[in-house]
Amino acid sequence: MTTYTAINLIARPQGGPIGPALFDVVQKKLPIVGQGEFLVKQSHMSLDPAMFGWMSPDPDSYIPPVELGTVMRSSGIGEVVESNHPDFYVGDRVMGMMGWQQYILSNGAGLNKVTVPLTDETILSIFALPGLTATQGLFNVGKPKKGETLVVSGAAGSVGSIVGQLAKAEGLRVIGIVGTADKADWIVNELGFDGAINYKSENLAEQLAQLTPEGIDIYFENTGGSIQHHVVNRMNAHGRIVVCGMIADYPKAQPDLAPSWIPIIKKRLTIQGFTMPDHFGDIPQLLEKLTPYVMQGKIKHRSHTLEGLESAITGLNFFFTGQNKGKLIVKL
Ligand SMILES: NC(=O)c1ccc[n+]([C@@H]2O[C@H](COP(=O)([O-])OP(=O)(O)OC[C@H]3O[C@@H](n4cnc5c(N)ncnc54)[C@H](OP(=O)(O)O)[C@@H]3O)[C@@H](O)[C@H]2O)c1
Numbered sequence: 001m002t003t004y005t006a007i008n009l010i011a012r013p014q015g016g017p018i019g020p021a022l023f024d025v026v027q028k029k030l031p032i033v034g035q036g037e038f039l040v041k042q043s044h045m046s047l048d049p050a051m052f053g054w055m056s057p058d059p060d061s062y063i064p065p066v067e068l069g070t071v072m073r074s075s076g077i078g079e080v081v082e083s084n085h086p087d088f089y090v091g092d093r094v095m096g097m098m099g100w101q102q103y104i105l106s107n108g109a110g111l112n113k114v115t116v117p118l119t120d121e122t123i124l125s126i127f128a129l130p131g132l133t134a135t136q137g138l139f140n141v142g143k144p145k146k147g148e149t150l151v152v153s154g155a156a157g158s159v160g161s162i163v164g165q166l167a168k169a170e171g172l173r174v175i176g177i178v179g180t181a182d183k184a185d186w187i188v189n190e191l192g193f194d195g196a197i198n199y200k201s202e203n204l205a206e207q208l209a210q211l212t213p214e215g216i217d218i219y220f221e222n223t224g225g226s227i228q229h230h231v232v233n234r235m236n237a238h239g240r241i242v243v244c245g246m247i248a249d250y251p252k253a254q255p256d257l258a259p260s261w262i263p264i265i266k267k268r269l270t271i272q273g274f275t276m277p278d279h280f281g282d283i284p285q286l287l288e289k290l291t292p293y294v295m296q297g298k299i300k301h302r303s304h305t306l307e308g309l310e311s312a313i314t315g316l317n318f319f320f321t322g323q324n325k326g327k328l329i330v331k332l
Contacts, residue, residue: 006101038083045076125327134162146171154222156183302326
């Protein structure tokens with residue numbers, strides 16, 4: 001093969017579903033591999049809600065937007081197929097920021113070797129962004145204590161499902177907020193959560209009160225949405241709210257109104273946002289914390305794999321419709 005396919009971002013989302021109008025599918029010539037370089041054939045790439053932020057024009061976010069006319073940003077995993085680099089050999093498996101493209105020419109910056117004998121899907125679902133985010137947010141921001149009650153939104157998603165399982169393993173009572181009965185069933189009956197609430201159902205305050213009889217100590221927020229108001233009303237004194245994501249607001253021109261700040265004073269709450277790029281230097285420590293839970297079989301996952309590079313274009317909408325059942329991955 002002398003050419004390969006890449007997908008460039010050519011327009012910013014304006015609200016509404018993501019589609020082909022935002023992207024240009026291009027054929028590129030395979031590059032010549034120079035001294036100190038190697039060529040990677042990407043096998044699986046991760047789709048993440050963060051991509052909506054990366055596509056938006058906001059220059060004040062935690063990471064610069066993807067420039068129009070350049071390859072869409074994403075992380076992925078692949079194999080070295082040609083190398084003139086002293087430390088990377090043909091056959092090495094590597095992961096890192098690869099973008100929406102079949103091949104990547106690299107000098108090694110930002111790519112790490114993968115040596116654990118796990119499938120690409122498992123690595124992207126647990127040891128990449130989802131597991132690192134869950135570990136950082138739960139332990140370093142949420143500071144869980146045995147016996148406390150944690151509520152997590154987006155609970156059947158890739159981050160939320162790991163947060164809940166880690167908290168269960170630490171001896172907390174864990175309630176998950178999800179958008180379908182099937183997801184509620186999965187987190188309770190497969191993952192061992194203590195309860196689930198469908199945020200699209202009625203009587204949310206009553207359901208929450210029933211499932212959190214001793215109040216809520218930690219709220220791990222992945223979505224936003226109106227249930228946030230009910231959760232804040234049930235927070236215990238000195239509770240912690242870990243603000244990881246607000247997917248309900250990403251497609252809206254105007255975000256939802258936030259809950260009143262009065263309970264923040266009365267309950268002396270701590271509300272803290274975090275983003276993973278601040279913690280990429282902490283990855284070894286985060287993996288050291290996460291890996292034993294995985295090895296003890298305490299972290300189950302499911303990945304939702306789409307076929308073919310171009311499936312990423314409309315696949316991104318699954319995050320808003322809730323169609324993704326687990327970690328959304330594109331198999332190239
Ligand atoms: N801070 C960081 O560094 C960081 C890193 C990674 C991810 N995140 C954030 O963490 C959150 C979860 O990411 P993920 O990769 O694990 O995605 P995910 O949970 O696997 O997928 C997104 C899920 O959000 C739910 N959702 C969509 N619209 C919603 C709405 N209006 N109200 C409530 N729920 C809604 C859907 O599930 P239902 O069917 O249950 O509605 C959907 O499946 C995202 O907000 C993401 O931006 C942050």
